[in-house]
């Protein structure tokens with residue numbers, strides 16, 4: 001059976017939601033960040049990066065949300081979750097998810113994980129101060145240019161949706177005025193109405 005390592009409030013929610021969406025059999029393993037469990041040897045043996053999510057499959061461990069979402073979609077289907085048979089649509093889906101991974105998630109990490117990049121207090125504070133502005137720019141692009149509604153790619157729910165939903169739950173704490181993002185708020189509402197989302201959330205804080 002698949003095993004997924006997750007942590008409260010983390011990006012691992014996206015993969016957990018998708019596992020629920022496809023009805024996969026899995027065991028969820030909660031890593032406690034407050035105890036630094038992600039940096040302990042037992043977990044580093046599974047994922048030397050010390051991050052979540054990690055998905056333990058029969059063939060080996062997969063990390064990185066972008067990769068895990070595609071794996072779950074490809075293994076369990078339905079096909080429209082990632083539209084891999086349509087090179088352009090699959091490219092669009094990967095374009096969106098890569099933007100979330102490489103730009104939006106990283107901008108968010110500057111608030112709580114700034115010590116990855118700098119050590120002195122003044123630099124840390126300067127990075128944190130910039131988070132509301134950078135995150136607002138990043139998600140305004142999603143709001144204006146990407147999110148077609150009701151789902152990111154329009155009428156069809158894809159692997160972009162649990163990913164956007166997970167990041168959109170961080171926005172208020174990141175200092176983003178979500179009142180100016182009606183499409184993202186509506187997307188959040190639609191996601192919350194899904195049983196899979198609720199099942200995933202019930203396993204995390």
Ligand SMILES: N[C@@H](CCC(=O)N[C@@H](CS)C(=O)NCC(=O)O)C(=O)O
Nearest residue numbers: 010011038050051052053064065101
């Ligand atoms: N690019 C990775 C990022 C994973 C990541 O940074 N996860 C965070 C939680 S949102 C984490 O595990 N942080 C633990 C730490 O920094 O100690 C992905 O998308 O899966």
